[in-house]
Amino acid sequence: MIQLNINNKVYEVDASADMPLLWAIRDLVGLTGTKFGCGIAQCGACTVHVNGTPVRSCSFPVGAAAGKMITTIEGVNEKIGEAVKKAWIELQVPQCGYCQSGQIMSATALLKSKPHPTDADIDAAMQGNLCRCGTYQRIRSAIHRAAEMI
Amino acid sequence: MEKSNNTQSRRSFLKVSSITGGGMMIGFSWLANLIPHEAIAGATATKDWIELTGFIKIFPDNRITILSPNPEFGQNVITSLPMLIAEELEVDWKKIKVEQGDYDTPRFKRQFTGGSQAMRMAWKPLRTAGATARFMLLQAAANEWDVPLAELTASNAVVTHKASNRTITYGALATAAAKLTAPANITLKKSGEFSLIGTPQKNVEGSKIVVGKSLFTMDYKQEGMLIAMAIHPTAFGMKLKSFDASEALKMPGIKDVFEIQVYKDGYVKAGFDTRTFNNLVVVVGNTTWEVMNARKKVVIQWESFEAYKEFSGMGNNKREDTIPAGLESTESHMKQMYEMQKKPGKVLRKDGDPEAAFAKAKKIMEKTYSAPFLPHNTMEPISCFAHITEDKALFVAPIQIPDMMKQSITANLGITADKIDMKLARMGGGFGRRAYGHYIVEAGLISQKMKAPIKLIYTREDDMSNGVYRPSYMVTYKAAIDENKNVTAIHVKGGGIPENAIHENRFPAGAFENYLAEGWDIPTNITIGAFRAPRSNFIASAEQSFLDELAEAIGKDPIDYRIELLKKAKANPVGKNNEYDAERYIGVLELVKKKSDWGNPKNKTVKRGVAAYFCHNSYAAHVVDLTMKDGQPVVQNVVSALDCGVVVNPEGAKNMIEGAIVDGIGNVLFGGLRFEKGVPIQKNFNQYRMIRMKEAPKKIDIYFVQNNIDPTGLGEPPFPPIFAAFANALYKATGKRHYHQPFINALNKS
Ligand code: FES
Ligand code: FES
Numbered sequence: 001m002i003q004l005n006i007n008n009k010v011y012e013v014d015a016s017a018d019m020p021l022l023w024a025i026r027d028l029v030g031l032t033g034t035k036f037g038c039g040i041a042q043c044g045a046c047t048v049h050v051n052g053t054p055v056r057s058c059s060f061p062v063g064a065a066a067g068k069m070i071t072t073i074e075g076v077n078e079k080i081g082e083a084v085k086k087a088w089i090e091l092q093v094p095q096c097g098y099c100q101s102g103q104i105m106s107a108t109a110l111l112k113s114k115p116h117p118t119d120a121d122i123d124a125a126m127q128g129n130l131c132r133c134g135t136y137q138r139i140r141s142a143i144h145r146a147a148e149m150i
Numbered sequence: 151m152e153k154s155n156n157t158q159s160r161r162s163f164l165k166v167s168s169i170t171g172g173g174m175m176i177g178f179s180w181l182a183n184l185i186p187h188e189a190i191a192g193a194t195a196t197k198d199w200i201e202l203t204g205f206i207k208i209f210p211d212n213r214i215t216i217l218s219p220n221p222e223f224g225q226n227v228i229t230s231l232p233m234l235i236a237e238e239l240e241v242d243w244k245k246i247k248v249e250q251g252d253y254d255t256p257r258f259k260r261q262f263t264g265g266s267q268a269m270r271m272a273w274k275p276l277r278t279a280g281a282t283a284r285f286m287l288l289q290a291a292a293n294e295w296d297v298p299l300a301e302l303t304a305s306n307a308v309v310t311h312k313a314s315n316r317t318i319t320y321g322a323l324a325t326a327a328a329k330l331t332a333p334a335n336i337t338l339k340k341s342g343e344f345s346l347i348g349t350p351q352k353n354v355e356g357s358k359i360v361v362g363k364s365l366f367t368m369d370y371k372q373e374g375m376l377i378a379m380a381i382h383p384t385a386f387g388m389k390l391k392s393f394d395a396s397e398a399l400k401m402p403g404i405k406d407v408f409e410i411q412v413y414k415d416g417y418v419k420a421g422f423d424t425r426t427f428n429n430l431v432v433v434v435g436n437t438t439w440e441v442m443n444a445r446k447k448v449v450i451q452w453e454s455f456e457a458y459k460e461f462s463g464m465g466n467n468k469r470e471d472t473i474p475a476g477l478e479s480t481e482s483h484m485k486q487m488y489e490m491q492k493k494p495g496k497v498l499r500k501d502g503d504p505e506a507a508f509a510k511a512k513k514i515m516e517k518t519y520s521a522p523f524l525p526h527n528t529m530e531p532i533s534c535f536a537h538i539t540e541d542k543a544l545f546v547a548p549i550q551i552p553d554m555m556k557q558s559i560t561a562n563l564g565i566t567a568d569k570i571d572m573k574l575a576r577m578g579g580g581f582g583r584r585a586y587g588h589y590i591v592e593a594g595l596i597s598q599k600m601k602a603p604i605k606l607i608y609t610r611e612d613d614m615s616n617g618v619y620r621p622s623y624m625v626t627y628k629a630a631i632d633e634n635k636n637v638t639a640i641h642v643k644g645g646g647i648p649e650n651a652i653h654e655n656r657f658p659a660g661a662f663e664n665y666l667a668e669g670w671d672i673p674t675n676i677t678i679g680a681f682r683a684p685r686s687n688f689i690a691s692a693e694q695s696f697l698d699e700l701a702e703a704i705g706k707d708p709i710d711y712r713i714e715l716l717k718k719a720k721a722n723p724v725g726k727n728n729e730y731d732a733e734r735y736i737g738v739l740e741l742v743k744k745k746s747d748w749g750n751p752k753n754k755t756v757k758r759g760v761a762a763y764f765c766h767n768s769y770a771a772h773v774v775d776l777t778m779k780d781g782q783p784v785v786q787n788v789v790s791a792l793d794c795g796v797v798v799n800p801e802g803a804k805n806m807i808e809g810a811i812v813d814g815i816g817n818v819l820f821g822g823l824r825f826e827k828g829v830p831i832q833k834n835f836n837q838y839r840m841i842r843m844k845e846a847p848k849k850i851d852i853y854f855v856q857n858n859i860d861p862t863g864l865g866e867p868p869f870p871p872i873f874a875a876f877a878n879a880l881y882k883a884t885g886k887r888h889y890h891q892p893f894i895n896a897l898n899k900s
Contacts, residue, residue, distance in 0.1 A: 015439075016402075023439040027377070032369035033362020035578075036438075037529055038610045042835035045529065073362030085360040092352055092801055095809050096224030097359035098529040098578025104360060119848075126843040130835065132529040132579050133224050134812025136846030138805070 007075025017063025033073035044129030047105040054109040073101035087146035095133035212321035219258035223580035226802035238280030253572035266766035266863025290327035350801035382427040385828030403440030419462035421554030477828035487624040495668030498654035502664035507639030511630035519692035522822035524620035530578020531613040536593035537603035548577040582680035620681035627696035639664035651685040660728035661715040683866035694761035694874030738771040741791035746773040759878025763871035766863030772875040785847040795859035814872030816841025
């Protein structure tokens with residue numbers, strides 16, 4: 001049994017330590033906001049925060065997450081996260097929406113470390129998050145907008 | 151006032167049925183009486199309210215829900231289609247709840263996501279549904295108060311009789327309204343009277359998306375559900391020979407490993423059945439990770455197949471295709487295509503005497519363009535939930551055209567159509583890929599075998615290497631130029647694997663006295679299918695690059711030259727079958743010219759390119775501004791002009807156009823799946839390069855031609871011309887023309 005603290009709730013999961021955190025969250029805990037896109041840390045759809053740092057949960061063993069504070073899209077609720085979600089709605093970022101959990105997790109982490117990111121900061125922080133629908137420029141504007149709101 | 155005349159049987163025109171506990175539900179039947187009225191009426195009368203489908207649900211407490219018929223894959227019809235109903239219903243959009251309709255095409259008549267036709271086809275029917283419901287509610291109020299209907303007004307779901315200062319809610323009227331007969335004719339608002347249509351409205355599912363609510367098939371689960379994955383041959387041209395599952399079956403959490411055959415022997419393919427890998431090895435287990443691990447332990451022998459015949463088509467439209475044997479490669483594809491270019495093709499259109507014009511030409515400009523296979527790479531990989539029991543076949547499916555799967559489901563799963571219960575999950579992208587629902591049959595077969603609810607999941611590698619790809623194409627454009635720099639003839643010749651991309655009756659046909667179009671095709675065993683603006687997405691890139699180079703060769707401005715040709719085609723069209731409206735074409739070019747300050751750009755550091763195209767009934771033109779940084783193009787700005795008729799929801803429309811622009815730039819720069827010995831070489835995003843944040847345009851400005859034309863298409867039209875607008879700007883920035891997609895290969899070499 002592995003103990004996971006997800007969004008300030010403790011879950012006991014019966015998983016081998018090498019199971020990616022993504023599948024523990026989705027299949028065992030049952031939170032499906034965190035998405036599967038590639039499984040090899042190339043698309044960012046599965047981004048969650050572990051102790052405040054964005055990680056690709058598809059490539060992060062659940063064993064290594066034990067005892068750490070995990071935040072998923074469902075648990076984004078402090079000031080910065082709320083501003084990001086608000087900006088996402090205000091600027092109507094999503095198209096299909098599948099990548100957006102991961103985008104929001106990456107954007108929230110960026111704004112936590114850099115409350116007023118430049119375009120270059122955004123390029124660097126968001127480079128690992130694919131959006132097949134092409135919402136990149138709206139994501140960029142929404143990050144700037146969220147920065148204004150905080 | 152616009153009259154909507156219901157030409158079909160009055161009786162089946164509108165289905166009204168009362169709902170337990172009061173309230174009214176209106177479903178709508180148009181186009182044709184595909185199923186008898188009684189069938190629908192019976193279904194709605196006996197079912198519980200929540201399970202019913204239709205367009206409008208009115209609750210006694212005046213809550214109103216509108217159902218969106220079309221599958222949603224990011225084009226935001228789930229907002230814009232209900233807006234059509236709400237406009238005529240006279241309700242407060244902010245108070246409306248929208249729900250996705252389940253698969254029930256007999257009721258909705260059209261549940262089709264593809265071909266940019268949603269708004270075009272729904273424009274009158276859905277407004278008529280709203281207007282009809284409003285009329286019946288007004289009539290119910292008129293009866294209740296015994297006043298003439300003409301004295302009543304409806305607004306915000308309330309009917310008012312001004313003379314007596316009385317009001318009553320739709321909720322209070324619904325039960326009585328449901329008993330009335332639908333009117334045979336209904337008057338629709340005309341364009342100046344819209345209060346909702348044409349206003350920017352937010353995506354009705356936006357607030358769910360940003361909190362990670364389960365909306366997608368991938369997220370669906372049910373008690374006792376198992377996870378399944380399907381292993382397909384490693385190469386096109388191969389099939390399953392044998393497998394040994396003994397090790398895999400010992401793995402933790404594994405329930406079974408077995409073979410499925412997707413299409414039955416002798417099955418005549420229809421609709422959107424595709425030439426998928428037919429025999430798959432399926433691994434079923436408790437969790438995704440366990441199945442992922444176990445599938446690696448299955449030992450499989452594949453073998454090459456012999457050429458075989460495939461039958462498809464419906465009614466009189468039967469087709470027989472020979473699927474060639476062999477393991478194909480990108481390199482041999484290119485060789486084959488160059489070979490075909492040397493031989494005469496099939497004449498698709500000929501105007502005047504092009505041969506003579508070329509013989510007399512002072513100068514001939516000839517350029518060859520090519521593009522590779524493209525995987526759709528929807529962000530959500532292919533998935534499908536199925537639970538087949540004796541009395542019901544439940545699917546939760548990401549599918550663009552559910553009704554097109556009916557035949558395949560019934561024939562290959564041996565269940566009758568009335569048992570199909572399909573929920574249309576929000577799709578994590580589609581782009582044409584999810585028109586081909588072989589995965590629904592696959593999921594159904596697995597559920598039947600397991601006698602359990604299952605969710606079939608493709609990994610990214612499965613998704614990319616078991617695709618329904620955009621074909622690979624090649625085309626050569628040739629222009630005859632006389633001593634006065636007049637272009638006297640155009641010759642276009644090209645083909646593809648396995649289809650050619652030439653639209654012989656589109657511009658520049660019609661603008662040249664002498665014109666010849668020839669095509670050819672090369673069969674393949676690689677699975678191909680529709681990809682956002684099929685064929686157009688390649689031919690526009692070639693044609694619009696060629697016109698740019700041609701304008702330069704004869705010393706003309708690229709926008710002015712296009713307009714000059716289009717004016718000629720408008721005043722004196724050559725040939726009879728020209729598909730485009732030259733005036734609307736000119737309209738987008740003039741608009742983009744103005745909005746981009748074409749002759750005098752504000753930003754002097756950028757290099758610009760232009761392109762325009764017509765497809766799916768709409769017109770699009772783009773101006774791309776780019777700069778080079780470390781040998782790589784950076785798109786600073788895109789100015790777009792669109793003529794798609796009336797724009798219902800400008801917010802969603804702009805988002806979709808932006809998406810098309812990013813999609814096009816990504817594909818022209820990076821897109822391309824390579825094959826070696828039948829194997830798709832790139833299998834995941836570490837090998838397959840997609841456009842990312844850094845390469846996306848810094849800014850996109852979109853303008854619509856203002857007119858009152860009924861909506862035409864929008865999802866696809868802005869996509870084809872962005873390829874060439876980018877290519878033409880890249881030429882200006884680098885001094886080098888690029889002819890072979892993806893351009894990144896040449897850019898990285900130089
Ligand atoms: S699924 Fe983890 S990065 Fe793509
Ligand atoms: S919104 Fe569809 S992948 Fe980003």
